[in-house]
Amino acid sequence: METEKIEYLNEKIQKSEELNDLQSVKESATSLEYNLQPSSNTEGEIKNNDARGSKIPEKLLQTIMEAKAEYWENLKTNPPQGESYDSSRDCVDTDAGATDSYGDACAAYTDYPSWCGGYDDDDFDSMAMCCACGGGEDDGSGGTDEC
Numbered sequence: 001m002e003t004e005k006i007e008y009l010n011e012k013i014q015k016s017e018e019l020n021d022l023q024s025v026k027e028s029a030t031s032l033e034y035n036l037q038p039s040s041n042t043e044g045e046i047k048n049n050d051a052r053g054s055k056i057p058e059k060l061l062q063t064i065m066e067a068k069a070e071y072w073e074n075l076k077t078n079p080p081q082g083e084s085y086d087s088s089r090d091c092v093d094t095d096a097g098a099t100d101s102y103g104d105a106c107a108a109y110t111d112y113p114s115w116c117g118g119y120d121d122d123d124f125d126s127m128a129m130c131c132a133c134g135g136g137e138d139d140g141s142g143g144t145d146e147c
Helices: 002-035 058-078 107-112
Strands: none
Touching: none
16 A cells, blocks of 8 residues: 555656646746737737748748749749740630730730730739630631630
């Protein structure tokens, strides 16, 4: 019976030490979280960040966004050479003056069909409007090709 009490007390002591270690880890994490708060948080209140994943520092994010913009601009200027547009289709573009996010209308997509679907915006849908992308409408010339 004495041995059981000793084992029981030893388990309690061990659990107590583990609990203290966990409490220490929690305090360290809380301290670290507080130190990572923005300077506008001056009341010492810790605000949880509901966003998942790590935040990217603003300067690094700006560099990434600039590189991304440069990549897309370069891709637009020097697109990969894909299949050329088959102009034998009986089709008319339906963009009616609408342009993509870079200001290009369907006519530009005739030369660069690789742009199709890549630069659409709220008023321009290249896949639906441009013959070069498989959109547009039958021009009524009586041909058998469909748009």
